[in-house]
Amino acid sequence: MLATMLIYIFGALAIFSGLMMILYRNPIHSALWFGLVLFSLAGIYALMQAHFLALIQILVYVGAITVLIVYVIALLNFDQRDLVGKVTILKGIAVIVAAILFIELLFYVGGLYVKGIAPPPEFGKAANIGLATLTRYLFPFEVISILLLVAVVGGVYIAKKD
Amino acid sequence: MFLIVIIKILFVVGVLLTFAALLTWVERKQSAVTQDRVGANRVQILGIRALGLFHIITDALKMFIKEDYVPEKVNKFLHFIAPLFPFFSALAVFAVIPFGSPIKIGGRIVELSIARLDSGLIYLFALSSLAVLGPVIAGWASHEKYALLGGMRAAAQMISYEIALGVSIIGVIMVYNTLDISLIVEKQGELLFGFLPKWGIFVQPLAFLLFLPAIIAENKRIPFDLPEGESEIVAGYFTEYSAMRWGMFFLAEFVEVAVVAAVLTTLFFGGWQFPYLFDDGFHFFGVWHLPYWLIVIIRILTFFAKWIFGIWFLQQVRWTFPRFRYDQLMKLGWKIILPWGLINIALTAIVIMLING
Numbered sequence: 001m002l003a004t005m006l007i008y009i010f011g012a013l014a015i016f017s018g019l020m021m022i023l024y025r026n027p028i029h030s031a032l033w034f035g036l037v038l039f040s041l042a043g044i045y046a047l048m049q050a051h052f053l054a055l056i057q058i059l060v061y062v063g064a065i066t067v068l069i070v071y072v073i074a075l076l077n078f079d080q081r082d083l084v085g086k087v088t089i090l091k092g093i094a095v096i097v098a099a100i101l102f103i104e105l106l107f108y109v110g111g112l113y114v115k116g117i118a119p120p121p122e123f124g125k126a127a128n129i130g131l132a133t134l135t136r137y138l139f140p141f142e143v144i145s146i147l148l149l150v151a152v153v154g155g156v157y158i159a160k161k162d
Numbered sequence: 163m164f165l166i167v168i169i170k171i172l173f174v175v176g177v178l179l180t181f182a183a184l185l186t187w188v189e190r191k192q193s194a195v196t197q198d199r200v201g202a203n204r205v206q207i208l209g210i211r212a213l214g215l216f217h218i219i220t221d222a223l224k225m226f227i228k229e230d231y232v233p234e235k236v237n238k239f240l241h242f243i244a245p246l247f248p249f250f251s252a253l254a255v256f257a258v259i260p261f262g263s264p265i266k267i268g269g270r271i272v273e274l275s276i277a278r279l280d281s282g283l284i285y286l287f288a289l290s291s292l293a294v295l296g297p298v299i300a301g302w303a304s305h306e307k308y309a310l311l312g313g314m315r316a317a318a319q320m321i322s323y324e325i326a327l328g329v330s331i332i333g334v335i336m337v338y339n340t341l342d343i344s345l346i347v348e349k350q351g352e353l354l355f356g357f358l359p360k361w362g363i364f365v366q367p368l369a370f371l372l373f374l375p376a377i378i379a380e381n382k383r384i385p386f387d388l389p390e391g392e393s394e395i396v397a398g399y400f401t402e403y404s405a406m407r408w409g410m411f412f413l414a415e416f417v418e419v420a421v422v423a424a425v426l427t428t429l430f431f432g433g434w435q436f437p438y439l440f441d442d443g444f445h446f447f448g449v450w451h452l453p454y455w456l457i458v459i460i461r462i463l464t465f466f467a468k469w470i471f472g473i474w475f476l477q478q479v480r481w482t483f484p485r486f487r488y489d490q491l492m493k494l495g496w497k498i499i500l501p502w503g504l505i506n507i508a509l510t511a512i513v514i515m516l517i518n519g
Contacts, residue, residue, distance in 0.1 A: 028240075028302055032240075032299070035295070051279065051280060051281055052280070052281045052284065055281055055284040055285050055288040056284065056288070058288040058289070058291070058292070059284065059287050059288035059291050062291070062292060062295075063288065063291025063292055063294065063295075063324070064291060064321055064324065066295070067294050067295060067298055067317050067320075067321060068317075068321065070295075070298050070299070070302065070317070071298065071314060071317045071318070074298075074301070074302045074310060074313070074314065075314065125280055126280060126281045126284070126341050
């Protein structure tokens with residue numbers, strides 16, 4: 001009962017802070033609202049028995065990524081008036097794509113809800129995630145590590161150029 | 163069940179805040195001893211000075227009745243919430259630290275930690291990583307260059323050292339083969355070669371040497387206090403804070419000292435384990451049976467003794483070393499602790515492979 005209530009609270013918080021994130025003009029505020037979105041997602045993961053995932057979400061996204069975003073925005077020192085953009089064709093396309101994605105997700109998640117899939121009891125334990133990463137999902141795991149390596153090398157290259 | 167959790171939370175928060183208050187006095191007295199001075203001794207009640215302990219009360223009074231000055235151009239809301247992040251994250255981290263062995267009350271086993279989590283170690287890192295938001299938001303919201311510089315320094319330092327911290331602890335996870343902190347402490351009660359307690363510092367000495375500087379750096383105290391380097395940037399991220407809001411940062415730092423000492427105790431000094439004391443009594447040249455309640459009390463006192471030693475040690479570090487230069491700080495984190503942490507992982511893996519055959 002409490003868990004169901006908390007899921008609704010975290011869900012509402014995620015949607016609210018997501019809206020605030022795109023509605024605020026000040027990028028630092030947006031970044032902090034983004035942090036709250038990620039935090040409430042972590043709450044939802046925790047209520048769905050994925051404790052490890054929830055904690056990693058807080059550790060990586062709230063504790064590191066949000067801080068880095070705030071760090072970069074604070075260092076950029078831009079003029080706020082530059083952020084008020086004009087309506088372009090690209091933005092129109094973005095809105096259409098976002099709408100399609102939203103409808104797709106609605107159908108997909110709606111389907112799951114009707115089926116009422118309950119997680120197995122061993123779901124979300126750190127040991128199982130580690131095992132799955134190193135056996136069944138080894139290839140995607142390695143590919144992602146190469147992707148991250150490429151990003152790091154690219155970052156070093158850009159930093160070294162001047 | 164609910165009541166037990168509430169009692170445990172009140173106990174832990176009470177102990178942590180008491181320690182934080184006492185630490186303001188310890189800080190002064192220990193610095194005085196280190197520097198061959200007398201230290202705080204002026205406050206007296208009816209002629210009783212109590213070694214300057216009443217300075218705690220006057221400190222609190224001063225912080226509450228001082229003018230809480232908020233500069234005009236600061237972002238009011240963010241300026242207000244920033245000190246809450248380090249304070250509450252430090253308090254929350256303690257939830258997974260076991261301060262005694264599980265006790266049996268009327269057929270029910272009560273864990274002496276607020277929560278026993280399957281991934282307790284990750285919880286510890288996750289919650290402590292939230293603390294960095296405080297200095298960053300404070301630095302930005304203060305609308306002042308020194309504060310911003312301090313906030314930026316704090317962000318860069320804490321994120322760098324979080325990586326060093328995470329890498330250095332993996333060896334410990336491999337040795338005890340679990341992320342559950344309570345289980346890590348239980349496994350530290352075993353004996354190595356029949357005489358050496360299997361404490362973290364004995365089975366993972368390199369991890370301890372890497373973990374210690376990294377966690378002091380997370381705490382942002384000397385020699386890692388660049389975010390508030392007085393000689394360069396006034397007071398860093400809390401330059402524009404006064405009265406109790408500044409007091410929150412100040413208290414958070416001391417709560418963090420207590421929590422860091424508890425984490426070191428738990429992961430590297432055996433937590434509540436007293437050497438050679440098992441569930442049925444001492445195993446030291448024969449078995450010396452002890453009553454159950456005595457063992458429980460000895461274990462809780464052991465934890466507190468180790469914890470207080472850890473706090474004393476951290477304070478001594480703070481008053482012994484000079485501040486790092488910024489490039490030295492980054493070099494230590496990225497070029498020394500991180501590679502040695504990776505080496506430690508490889509070495510630990512090889513040793514475990516050899517032992518298991």
